[in-house]
Amino acid sequence: MLTTKTRRSLGLALMFGAFTLPAWAQTVKVEDPWVQATVAGQKATAAFMKLTADAPVKLTGGKTPVAPVVEIHEMVMEGDVMKMRAIDGGLPLEAGKTVELKPGGYHVMLIDLPKPLKEGEKVPLTLTFTDAEGKTFDVAVEAPVHPLKREHEKGEHGKKAGHEM
Amino acid sequence: MMPPLIEDGDTSGAPMNGIPLLRHACHTFLVILAFALSACNRAESSSPFHATELHDPTFGRELRLPDTQGRLRTLDDFRGAVVGVYFGFLQCPDVCPTALSRAVEVKRLLGEEGNRFRIVFITVDPERDTPEVVRAYLAAFDPSFVGLVGNPEEVARTAKEFRVYYRKVPTGSSYTMDHTATTFVYNAHGKLRLAVPHSLSAEDFAADVRRILAE
Numbered sequence: 001m002l003t004t005k006t007r008r009s010l011g012l013a014l015m016f017g018a019f020t021l022p023a024w025a026q027t028v029k030v031e032d033p034w035v036q037a038t039v040a041g042q043k044a045t046a047a048f049m050k051l052t053a054d055a056p057v058k059l060t061g062g063k064t065p066v067a068p069v070v071e072i073h074e075m076v077m078e079g080d081v082m083k084m085r086a087i088d089g090g091l092p093l094e095a096g097k098t099v100e101l102k103p104g105g106y107h108v109m110l111i112d113l114p115k116p117l118k119e120g121e122k123v124p125l126t127l128t129f130t131d132a133e134g135k136t137f138d139v140a141v142e143a144p145v146h147p148l149k150r151e152h153e154k155g156e157h158g159k160k161a162g163h164e165m
Numbered sequence: 166m167m168p169p170l171i172e173d174g175d176t177s178g179a180p181m182n183g184i185p186l187l188r189h190a191c192h193t194f195l196v197i198l199a200f201a202l203s204a205c206n207r208a209e210s211s212s213p214f215h216a217t218e219l220h221d222p223t224f225g226r227e228l229r230l231p232d233t234q235g236r237l238r239t240l241d242d243f244r245g246a247v248v249g250v251y252f253g254f255l256q257c258p259d260v261c262p263t264a265l266s267r268a269v270e271v272k273r274l275l276g277e278e279g280n281r282f283r284i285v286f287i288t289v290d291p292e293r294d295t296p297e298v299v300r301a302y303l304a305a306f307d308p309s310f311v312g313l314v315g316n317p318e319e320v321a322r323t324a325k326e327f328r329v330y331y332r333k334v335p336t337g338s339s340y341t342m343d344h345t346a347t348t349f350v351y352n353a354h355g356k357l358r359l360a361v362p363h364s365l366s367a368e369d370f371a372a373d374v375r376r377i378l379a380e
């Protein structure tokens with residue numbers, strides 16, 4: 001489902017693409033990124049966001065000045081047991097289909113944090129994608145830090161700003 | 166073995182425009198189905214709880230671990246309050262904050278009775294989760310939440326007593342913990358009454374706690 005805003009930016013992207021042809025570069029749109037706050041001594045956290053690629057690519061890694069190790073993870077429930085795993089080979093994105101990295105699913109794991117991340121800080125995060133030919137490209141974003149205690153959300157979509165329906 | 170836990174499947178974040186009517190129809194169907202089932206199998210489905218009700222379980226009978234101040238805690242310390250016991254670890258970026266945020270919301274939904282609902286968090290990663298860090302972490306959710314930090318043997322013994330599964334799993338340069346994400350709920354008399362699955366909503370959880378508070 002496309003919001004007006006998304007449609008407009010897709011339109012712009014297409015126009016822009018037309019102007020810069022033939023040097024067409026693949027891009028991935030990153031929306032609503034956020035990182036979960038940590039307390040002193042807590043060595044890992046996660047970044048969440050929505051990703052929309054314009055061609056089939058994979059999210060294969062990332063870099064950030066706040067943590068030396070960045071991994072792409074998936075969380076699964078087996079019965080009532082939670083398991084977290086690195087996604088081998090990266091997270092596949094289909095062209096035009098938004099994939100949401102959110103609690104209960106995928107996240108970008110930031111590991112070995114030397115210091116805590118406080119609410120209100122902005123975390124620079126460079127995401128690395130790999131296209132069908134194996135070429136990599138980066139997309140840089142700034143992800144605000146959200147508190148550990150999450151706002152109450154029901155099962156339905158009701159979270160986070162930036163959505164005009 | 167644990168009793169089968171109810172999955173209520175409301176974890177999807179997908180937009181649901183236009184679905185309420187359909188959902189209502191499904192709901193009605195399920196209510197009728199549930200009624201039909203209860204008619205043929207009364208004993209099985211007579212539980213008034215959203216979570217799995219436990220009848221004199223032979224597990225979770227003892228809890229004996231040091232808190233983040235080093236004081237030994239037992240279930241007796243919490244008499245008079247409904248207690249939710251949850252096993253987790255601090256490098257868990259996903260289900261643990263979700264479960265603890267839900268507990269905060271349950272407490273809020275209980276209103277004035279909220280101060281008779283306590284959460285006990287037991288780390289399954291005592292190697293990394295020191296008492297100081299656990300204390301700071303829980304304070305970020307609610308100052309009344311109690312953290313218990315045992316040594317590896319004590320944690321293993323406690324998990325066994327609760328039939329909680331946990332396992333260290335290597336991931337890249339580090340390791341993570343697989344663990345049972347169930348919250349075990351005791352009534353004010355110290356009796357284990359419910360196994361609350363991770364997927365249960367705060368609203369249903371709060372409704373169950375309200376009922377347990379009245380026992």
Ligand SMILES: [Cu+2]
Nearest residue numbers: 073084109258
């Ligand atoms: Cu992870």
